Amino acid sequence: MGQAGRGRSEFEILGSGFIPPRTSRGCFDDPDAGGVEVGRDPPHLKPHWIEGGYRVRYAIVSDVHGNKEALDAVIERIGTLDCDEIICLGDIVGYGAEPGYCVERIREISKVVVAGNHDYAALGKINIDYFNAHARRATLWTREKLTPEQLQYLNDLPLVVNMGSFTVVHGSLESPELFDYIQTSYDAFLTMQKMQNSLCFIGHSHVPIAFLLKDVITFSLEPEVLLAGLAKVIVNVGSVGQPRDNNPLASFAVYDVKEARVDIHRIPYDIEKSAEKILEAGLPEFLAERLMVGR
Numbered sequence: 350m351g352q353a354g355r356g357r358s359e360f361e362i363l364g365s366g367f368i369p370p371r372t373s374r375g376c377f378d379d380p381d382a383g384g385v386e387v388g389r390d391p392p393h394l395k396p397h398w399i400e401g402g403y404r405v406r407y408a409i410v411s412d413v414h415g416n417k418e419a420l421d422a423v424i425e426r427i428g429t430l431d432c433d434e435i436i437c438l439g440d441i442v443g444y445g446a447e448p449g450y451c452v453e454r455i456r457e458i459s460k461v462v463v464a465g466n467h468d469y470a471a472l473g474k475i476n477i478d479y480f481n482a483h484a485r486r487a488t489l490w491t492r493e494k495l496t497p498e499q500l501q502y503l504n505d506l507p508l509v510v511n512m513g514s515f516t517v518v519h520g521s522l523e524s525p526e527l528f529d530y531i532q533t534s535y536d537a538f539l540t541m542q543k544m545q546n547s548l549c550f551i552g553h554s555h556v557p558i559a560f561l562l563k564d565v566i567t568f569s570l571e572p573e574v575l576l577a578g579l580a581k582v583i584v585n586v587g588s589v590g591q592p593r594d595n596n597p598l599a600s601f602a603v604y605d606v607k608e609a610r611v612d613i614h615r616i617p618y619d620i621e622k623s624a625e626k627i628l629e630a631g632l633p634e635f636l637a638e639r640l641m642v643g644r
């Protein structure tokens with residue numbers, strides 16, 4: 350990608366083409382610069398004062414899919430990365446053997462959470478006829494495992510949250526309730542047209558990838574996304590609990606607002622234990638096997 354975001358001054362970032370957060374403090378979210386779209390108060394941020402200004406670092410997780418071991422490992426790692434907030438992009442449940450635990454844990458650690466299609470499926474809010482047989486079976490199993498309170502929590506999740514300087518959604522902004530995938534430049538174009546700011550975080554495909562608009566839309570599979578010089582960026586943060594890019598390591602992102610960069614982190618977890626639990630629960634064997642290979 351080649352953009353030199355790290356080490357640049359705020360002025361240089363402003364002049365580089367990437368539209369930074371619209372605020373007098375330069376790198377601090379302003380609730381008035383777009384606000385929160387769907388029924389949520391702006392999160393309470395705990396910025397760090399550092400030389401040269403405030404800094405905010407967001408950890409962004411997605412597609413946990415009831416995988417306790419992966420979620421615990423990711424939370425532990427985030428704890429070492431000096432992050433101020435944890436955001437979750439949905440699909441907390443579905444496929445994995447511990448949906449209730451994952452709902453409770455996300456509820457504890459994250460103030461900003463959007464709904465995924467598997468969360469909606471567990472609620473019966475979408476038709477699961479289009480799911481494959483494994484996903485359907487896991488959905489029906491998950492539905493039985495969640496308490497009324499946990500189902501209510503999922504039911505209350507918004508589809509889109511506009512954080513002011515960036516937006517989060519599970520699938521796409523084109524029609525968030527349809528949970529379309531962003532897999533091509535054209536898909537990315539449709540969402541970029543709907544973006545009220547320069548940066549959007551998504552999940553859903555379980556494949557970490559960034560779509561970048563400068564003069565044209567390109568994509569990057571690099572773990573480091575430097576935002577300076579870009580007009581619009583969509584970052585898929587990958588999946589915590591069921592990666593599908595032939596890499597079984599759990600995936601999540603850290604967005605450093607001041608540095609204008611996003612880093613994709615991949616970390617090991619006890620995959621065998623998660624797989625074993627899936628088998629013990631009587632869920633499809635395929636769901637255990639795919640964790641091993643990341644597909």
Ligand SMILES: [Fe+2]
Pocket residue numbers: 412414440465467553554555
């Ligand atoms: Fe998912």
